[in-house]
Amino acid sequence: MANYRQRGDTVHTNNKQKNCYMVDNLVGEPSHNCYNNQQCQCSSSRYDPNSKVYFSSNSNNKQHVPPPIATNMDLLNSPAHSLRRSYSNVSDDDDFQTVSHKKSKQLNNLMHHNNRSQLSHRQQHVNPVVNNNLIMNASRPITPLTSTNDMNIQQSRQQQNITTASTRFALTRYPFPPHIVRFNSKTVTVNQVKEEITKHVKNVYQFDIEVANCRTSNFKCNNNELDILLYLKDSTSFAFLFDQTKWPTKIAGEDYCFPSLASIPPQLSLIIKNVNLNIDFDEFSFEIKNLYPEVKNAIRMKNKFGNNIKLVKIELTSTKVRQDILDDKKLIINYITYDIDHYLAPINVLICSKCCGLGHFRKQCPELSETCRTCSQTFQDLKEHHCSSDPKCKHCNGDHTSNSMKCPVVKDFRAELTRKILSNNNNRAPFSPTTNNKINHQYNPSDFPPITSSWPQVDNPMMSKLNDVINGLAQVNVTLGKLCETNRKFEQFIVDKNVHDMIIIKEIEHLKILDKKFENDLILLNTKTITQDNLTKRNDDILKQLLLPVLEDILKFIIVMNKDNSGRPLDADVKSRFELYRTQVAKTSESKIFN
Template sequence: GKRIIDELIKFSKVNYSFDLHLSGYRMAPNRCNTNENNLLIFVRNSRSFSFLLIDIDWPDNFGDEKFTIERKLAIPPQLVIIIDNVSYKTNVLEMENDIKSRYDNVVKVIRLKNKSQFDTNFVKVEFNSPKARDDILNKGYMTIDYIKHDVKEYLPQASILICSNCMGLGHFCNQCKQTNATCKVCSEQVKDVSTHQCQGVVKCLHCGGAHHSNDLKCMSLKNGLPKKEKNDTKIENDIKAAQLSNGRLDGELKHQVKVIEQLFIPVLDDIMTVLTELNIKDGRAIDADFRSRSGLWKSELKAYWDKRLKL
C-alpha cells in the first residue's frame, strides 16, 4: 500500500506539478475478488480531493499493480456552500439547472432537511473545485433566476475519528503507535483481537460506562469534540427560526397577493385605458398597433408578477 501511495504522490508532482497531500490510507478487502484489495485514500484538504476527483490520464499501474479508480461522490464540506432563504415553493431541480448554467464546477444542489426530515429554506450547493466555491463564498452571493441569494460557509456537525486498533481519537489504525490492540467491548489490550476471548463485560475505554469504546453516544467522546463555532450555531438557529416562521411567511405572502390583486391589477387596467385614449387623435389611432401591443404588455406584466409571487 505504501509503495502505491508513494508512486501516486510522485506521479501527481511530476506529471501535473501538483502536491498531493494525504492524511492516510487503508486496505479494504471487502467486495473484492481473489488477490484483489481496495485501497481507500484519505486526503488532507479540498484541493487534493478535487485533484483526485477530476478525470486525468492515470497510468496503467502503480507499484506494479493494476488498478481501477472508483470515485464515491461524497463531497466534503470544504467544497460546499449554503444558500439562505430559498422559498419552499422553489423547484430545486430547476434551481440546479439554472445554477449550473451560470456557474462552473457545480456537482449537485440539495435542499437541506431538519431532524424530522422536513424541508428547510437552506439549499446546499456542492462543487468539485475549491476555487469556484471560494470565489462565490468571497463574493457573498449567487445570482439565481435574476435574484441575488446570500451564501455562507457550510459547517456540518462534527464527526469523530476513532482508531480501530487502540480506540483512541484523531488517527487511523495504520498511524497508531500502540503495539497491542484494544478490545472495543471490554477495553482490554491484547496482541490479536481476532483470537481474543472476550468475557463480554462491556466497559468503555473512555468513560468506563457500559457501552463499547467506539460508541459515538459516549459523553466522553462528545466532550472531546471541538466546541461549535458561532457560525455553526447561527446556522442551526437560522434553520429553527425558518421552520417556526414558515406558517407566518405563507400568511404574509397570501396577504401580499390579495393586495396586488386589489391594487396593482386595477391600476394597470386604468393605465392601459388612458394610454389607449391618448393614442386617438381626430377620431383616428395614431399608432394602429398600440391596442394589440398594450394587451401583450399587460399579459407579460401579469405573467412576470405571477412568477415573482411563486418564488
C-alpha cells in the same frame, strides 16, 4: 474507627473555625461564628418535598466535614458512584485517564469540583437515624434525588472526557478524503504511485499537487487486489485529481480502477440561505448546475429531527468558482437572490477502538478487555467472540452500534467538543464583568492590572554583535532562497529546452523523409516523361510516313471522281478545301501553329 475519630477530633480542634467557615461558604449559607473552647454547636435543618425527608446537621457529631480538597468526598447512602476514582480495582470509570499535570486539571475542573462538593456536603449532613430509616423503608419515593445525582455524574464524566487527545484528533485529522486507487496486483508501492502521479501532472498539465500521505489498504479487496489511498494537502490539488480524466492511463505499468468516488470536502462546499421549502428542489438544483457547471451536488439540509430546513449545501469541484461565489456573497437563481456562506463540517469524534469509549486512543485505553462495537459485550480476545449481530449501544443501550454518530451520548460529546474548540478559538471576545452563580465569583477589574511597558533595551556589545550576526544570517538566507529559485528556474529552462530540442529533431527527421520521398517521385516523373516523348516521336513518324501519303492518294482520287462526263468539276470548292486540309496536316506534322 477509633483512630479516625481521634484524628477527626484533632483536626476539629485545630481548624474548627476554618472548616465551619469553608463549609458554609460552599453550601451558600451565611457564615456562623462557631468557635468556642469546647466544640462547635452549629445545627441546621431542611425539608425536601420530593423525597419527604428532613435533612439535618449537628456539629456535635465526631465526623466533621473536611475541606473540598480532602479525600473524603464519597456520597453517603447513595446509589450513585463516587465522582473520584476509588483506590480498589473494582471500578467502572471507563473514561479515567492518568493526568500528569494535576494543577492544570484542578484549574480546568474547578467548577465541577465545587458542584460535587456542594452536593456531597449536603448528603453528608444527613442524620444517621434518618439514613437508617431510608434504608429500611425502600419504598419511599427517593427517585428524584437519585436521578439528579446520576445526571450530575454523567455530565461530569462527559465533560472530563473532553481531553486534549479528543481536541487534537478533531483538529489534526486529514482534512480531505482520500482518492482510492485499486490495483489487481500487490507489487505496486505507495512511493511509485505518489511519484508517478506527481510527475504525470507536472509534465502534462504543468501543475504541482501537494500530497499529504499515501498508504495501502486491503479492507474491501479480494485476494490479489490492493487499494492505495492518496491524501492531499490543499483543496486545489483535491479538485484537480477529482477529475479522473487527468490521471495517467497506467501507474507503475499496472492497470487500475476507482472503486469509489471521493466525497467532496467542506473546503469545496457552500451554504445557500433562506431557500423556500415549497419550491421544486429538482428544478432549483438544475438551475444551479446550469449557472455553474462546477457544482457537483445540491443537498437540502435537515435538522436533528430529520425535517427539511431552509439551508442548501452545494458541493463544487473548482476552488476558483467557489471563491468567486464567496466574493459575490450572493447567488441569483430564478430571479431570486440568495445569501452565500461557508459550510462548517461536524467535528470528528475520537472513539476508542478497544473499549468504544469517548475521548482517548486505543493505546491510552485503561480497559484490559475489548468491547464489541455491535453488541457491547466485553471479552479478553474479540477473535473468540461470536457476535449476535443485535446492535446495542454501550453508552445509551440503544439499538445501534457503540461508535454510531446517531447515539445521543456521542451527539452531546460532539456538541461539548464543538463548544470547547469554538471557545478556545474565540480569543478576541472581550471579557465582560459578569457574575457566575455556580461558583460565586465576580469579575473585578482591579484584580487584573494593566500590563506594564516593556523593559528598556540594554546596550550590550555582545547582544549587538549577535543581532548583526542574526541579520547577516537572515540576509544570507534570503540570498540562498533567491539562488535556489534561480536554480530551479534554470533547471526548468534546461528541461524545456531539451523538450523543444527533441521536437525539432523529430521535425528534421520528418523533413528528411519527405525530401527522400520527393526525390523518388521526381525520378519516377522523369522516367514517365521520357517514355511519353518516345511515344510521341513514334506517333509523329507514323503520321508522316503513313497517314500523309494515304491522305494524298485520297485527295487525288476525290479530285478525279469530282468530274462529270464532260470533264467539268461537280463541286468547285472540293479541291480548295482538300488543299487547305493537306496544308494544315503538313503544318501539324512540322509542329507549326495555324489559325
